[in-house]
Amino acid sequence: MEEKVKIRIDGKDFEMPIIIGTEGERAIDISRLRKETGLITLDPGFVNTGSCLSSITFMDGEKGILRYRGIPVEQLAEKSTFVETAFLLINGRLPTRTELTRFSVLLNDHSLVHEDMRHFFDNFPRGAHPMGILSSMVNALRAFYPEIPERSEEEEIDITVTRLLSKVRTMAAMSYRISRGHKVVYPRQEYTYAANFLNMMFDTPVRPYQVDENFVRALNVFWILHADHEQNCSTAAVRLVGSARVNLYAAISAGICALWGPLHGGANQSVIEMLNSILESGGNVKPFLAKASDRNDPFRLMGFGHRVYKTFDPRGKIMKKLCHDILNKLNQKDPLLDIALELEEAALKDPYCIDHNLYPNVDFYAGIVLRAIGIPLNMFTVLFAIGRLPGWISQWKESMEDPNWKLHRPRQIYMGEKAIDYIPINERK
Ligand code: SDX
Numbered sequence: 001m002e003e004k005v006k007i008r009i010d011g012k013d014f015e016m017p018i019i020i021g022t023e024g025e026r027a028i029d030i031s032r033l034r035k036e037t038g039l040i041t042l043d044p045g046f047v048n049t050g051s052c053l054s055s056i057t058f059m060d061g062e063k064g065i066l067r068y069r070g071i072p073v074e075q076l077a078e079k080s081t082f083v084e085t086a087f088l089l090i091n092g093r094l095p096t097r098t099e100l101t102r103f104s105v106l107l108n109d110h111s112l113v114h115e116d117m118r119h120f121f122d123n124f125p126r127g128a129h130p131m132g133i134l135s136s137m138v139n140a141l142r143a144f145y146p147e148i149p150e151r152s153e154e155e156e157i158d159i160t161v162t163r164l165l166s167k168v169r170t171m172a173a174m175s176y177r178i179s180r181g182h183k184v185v186y187p188r189q190e191y192t193y194a195a196n197f198l199n200m201m202f203d204t205p206v207r208p209y210q211v212d213e214n215f216v217r218a219l220n221v222f223w224i225l226h227a228d229h230e231q232n233c234s235t236a237a238v239r240l241v242g243s244a245r246v247n248l249y250a251a252i253s254a255g256i257c258a259l260w261g262p263l264h265g266g267a268n269q270s271v272i273e274m275l276n277s278i279l280e281s282g283g284n285v286k287p288f289l290a291k292a293s294d295r296n297d298p299f300r301l302m303g304f305g306h307r308v309y310k311t312f313d314p315r316g317k318i319m320k321k322l323c324h325d326i327l328n329k330l331n332q333k334d335p336l337l338d339i340a341l342e343l344e345e346a347a348l349k350d351p352y353c354i355d356h357n358l359y360p361n362v363d364f365y366a367g368i369v370l371r372a373i374g375i376p377l378n379m380f381t382v383l384f385a386i387g388r389l390p391g392w393i394s395q396w397k398e399s400m401e402d403p404n405w406k407l408h409r410p411r412q413i414y415m416g417e418k419a420i421d422y423i424p425i426n427e428r429k
């Protein structure tokens with residue numbers, strides 16, 4: 001028996017169906033609201049609004065649960081690799097051994113970037129932010145890899161997906177090398193996905209890069225933790241731009257731009273900048289907690305809070321353990337980790353943070369892991385983008401395959417002038 005909700009408007013009753021998800025989440029289906037009542041809903045920031053039905057990722061913000069295609073992120077972080085997790089998200093199931101080998105070989109085969117794209121990279125100002133370069137270069141991929149009419153739509157999508165997963169990693173490393181005036185390092189057949197990225201970033205003729213398996217593992221876990229997160233800002237951007245039926249490169253480029261924001265993927269870089277400020281100001285975290293709770297101060301505690309999680313972000317807990325593991329393996333100390341641990345401890349006791357459910361999110365410890373691996377600060381959000389790519393792709397594919405697909409076009413409530421006449425310029429005051 002379908003559950004319904006009844007609303008009364010101007011004395012007339014209207015019934016709307018209730019949609020119930022696999023995990024018991026409930027939503028009022030208002031798809032016929034305007035047609036039947038003439039009214040729309042208003043929900044700034046879509047805090048209370050679902051945009052789609054999805055089978056990819058499940059999050060429970062109250063319990064701190066995150067699962068990709070039903071598998072808890074904790075198990076994937078411990079047992080899987082980023083390439084296997086990408087296959088899971090995009091194809092809806094874990095690959096067989098043969099499928100995984102084939103997928104890895106395909107990614108390697110498509111890991112080179114068209115040589116003419118080098119001229120694009122060479123002509124960005126040296127100080128250009130890698131996220132701006134990456135979004136431009138991803139959009140440019142369509143120009144260098146145009147659609148082949150003879151291919152079926154499915155073949156076209158498969159090859160585009162493979163190119164993106166493989167070339168985005170290569171282009172990220174290229175943007176870093178060129179920004180430092182270094183020769184581009186090419187991917188190597190004998191390296192895995194993450195090892196290739198590290199080698200393309202850090203290998204030099206005078207000091208050949210020694211791939212450290214601890215870094216490779218840490219990078220796989222980092223990317224697994226970032227791989228998808230249901231309808232976050234950048235994924236919503238990919239779905240919205242994709243709904244206009246643009247090519248996948250353009251939709252992904254839009255996602256990269258949204259992720260760049262300091263309130264979203266840019267937070268991992270902002271966390272390190274904040275921790276450095278605390279360190280440089282003597283290491284006392286209390287003044288920063290006071291600033292965060294001062295309504296007249298725009299300062300926010302970077303790496304804390306989340307639209308969905310109102311408890312610990314499960315990824316933050318794994319990332320925190322990864323910090324300790326990798327620094328212990330390297331026998332390294334990072335003063336910023338000490339500051340982060342002190343700030344987390346103080347925040348968990350701070351009345352404002354408690355009242356506002358401010359817990360460390362995925363970005364709070366992420367930057368410390370990347371520092372330990374040797375990733376430069378301005379590349380942190382690029383690493384997030386590489387991780388989120390399979391999530392964006394799987395969400396785009398799901399929306400393209402949705403039988404109820406619609407062009408995304410929100411409504412509004414107009415609050416401006418009523419109708420007025422044009423005033424000739426010589427009559428204006
Ligand atoms: C990511 O959506 C996703 O899934 C994103 C992500 C993913 O994987 O895709 O998880 C990745 O983007 C993680 C979030 C990274 N951003 C940051 O760490 C930046 C700092 N955090 C915030 O700016 C904030 O917490 C947001 C943007 C993440 C979420 O904010 P909301 O849900 O929009 O809540 P809000 O801005 O309306 O704030 C509610 C209240 C406000 O106070 P009041 O006006 O109600 O008194 O909480 C306060 C806010 O001022 N608040 C904070 C705060 N976060 C919220 N106050 C101080 N510091 C903070 N970090």
